[in-house]
Amino acid sequence: MAVALAFDEVEPRERAEGDPALLVDVDGFEGPLDLLLELARRQKVDLQRISILALAEQYLHFVEEARRLRLELAADYLVMAAWLAYLKSRLLLPEPPKSEEPSAADLATALALRLRRLEGIRTAAEELAARDRLGRDVFPRGAPEPIEVRSRPLWEASLFDLLSAYARQRQHQFNARVTLQKRRVWSLAEAREALERLIGTAGDWTALDAYLAAYVARPEQRATVLASALSASLEMVREGQLLLRQDAPFAPLYARSPAAEAPR
């Protein structure tokens, strides 16, 4: 269905002078109902009291005019014209007594209703379009602040996890019983014992740090091991039981038994 009418001739459209009601300009109409509505409006009366007969005549006149101008009307305009011609004849003739078809008056009323409905929705469309529209007349917040999703940890642990973790610790200790007891402080006596073992085994200069590393069970014991070892070694040097050598300040300390032969 063609919505707008096409002109088959290039010649400028002729316009009936002086009578705008007969202006043959189908370009702006959207189908026959739209045209009918426009014609009805020109009757300048309430659509409810419109004369369908007059309207049908105007429409038919319009179509004739279009034909005279050799305008090609879309099929639906012609269908409407045929129907209106039929309606017109029905309206003019006396109503047959028991007809099975709807009466001419009913048909006219139905057409009027359709026109009113179209007009009603047109008005509504205009009112709708004229409303304060978002982004044209009213505006939302230009810089919305999105909801920040903060993840909150939900810690999961069962009593079983807790007990088995504890048991694991204790089990570890069952098995580790034989290892020497961990102490927070390495006593001088322990240091001396260790150094005496060193003298016994190492004939050559031995790096004290490396040797003592074996006694540092945990990192934080390093200080106490070194401190106690140093005190013990100084005492042993004084007693002539140990030789110490350091090549430069802060350089590694070496120790050996004075009894051993210097290899040099």
Next chain:
Amino acid sequence: MKRGHLAILTRTDEAPGLPDRAEAVRVAEAILFAAPAPMSADEIAARLPQGADVAAVLADLRATYAGRGVNLVRVAGRWAFRTASDLAYVLARDAVEPRRLSRAAMETLAIIAYHQPVTRAEIEEIRGVATSKGTLDTLLETGWIRLRGRRRAPGRPVTYGTTPTFLDHFGLDAVGDLPGLDELKGAGLLEGRVPQELSVPIPSDDLALREDEAPLDDDLFAPLEIEAGEGGA
């Protein structure tokens, strides 16, 4: 008008019975200002201090902002702050001109809004012309209309309806607030030709399908093509 530290106090040792209304209003104000889209009263209530009366809080807030440069409005059953409409002239500079709908599209939209749920054939009957596929596509593209379901009738035509975005765009709380709806209804202009006994002459954008509507089912993505064949029926 209370300051932050006070507010925190109120939240922790909350007086039994009356929660602090002013604080609840502040919270609702903050939430609605920040929200990128309109929020339902329930969504707001979920964030208010316990026991706050969300309706009263919103009424307070609406009253506070009445007449201001920003107003609290209800759109699509939800709440949002919007610039006052009489200030459009100042803000128009920012406006990205919304796509102008053709007259045909605007009419089609109006028919969908006022007559929903409505089929393409019914739209055409009202307008008296065929509806081009482009018109419906354009409208679907705006996000203002949606395919609702299928009419339980021969050909099972797709039914169209409007969306909450439509209400938001046109500043409507509900389809019942459409302009001139009462006049159209009163004049009997909303009654369709179709199933008289089922037709309720009130538009409905309710998500629930009507009795005479069936779900779209799986041919969701090709409804227009399918419906196109129905025009002549």
Next chain:
Amino acid sequence: MKRGHLAILTRTDEAPGLPDRAEAVRVAEAILFAAPAPMSADEIAARLPQGADVAAVLADLRATYAGRGVNLVRVAGRWAFRTASDLAYVLARDAVEPRRLSRAAMETLAIIAYHQPVTRAEIEEIRGVATSKGTLDTLLETGWIRLRGRRRAPGRPVTYGTTPTFLDHFGLDAVGDLPGLDELKGAGLLEGRVPQELSVPIPSDDLALREDEAPLDDDLFAPLEIEAGEGGA
């Protein structure tokens, strides 16, 4: 462009003869609300009614919003509406994310539970490895352990214990209900003979400090740092 009820707004003392201050405030309010980014006073001034004093308008607006859920603030010399800082929490949604404790944390927790009150050094002695600060922090975060006090001993190390939340989470009535070594063995969690000397002390999560515990006093917020220094002593 003035609305009827605007008079209500004229709360700001408006000098007669000057351009309508209230209207200028409304315009500024709407512009700032709709602005996608903070605006300079000059940009705002360019849109205000002729002759409006932008500084006064902004001062008015700032005063109006002071103490509300949304405030007018200056950001880098520009103006913008921002959620009141004390309400930041309403703009955040807590997503609960299930997380499991690391093995080290679980073991540390178990030792704290069984040996409380216990110091970090004691935990390390039992576990045989150093306990990272992160592990204790994580456990404090769970809300299952707490700093109890300080051991009356050289270095005054912090003592740890469990909280009522701990009992609640693990479904225990009291810490005394934690199964002993024999029971753990009975449950198949331990193997071998339980050495005599490995008895488990009776744990206490009593709020009252023990005789060998002193209160945390005022260095509450730096106990871990203080304790960290104690390792080498």
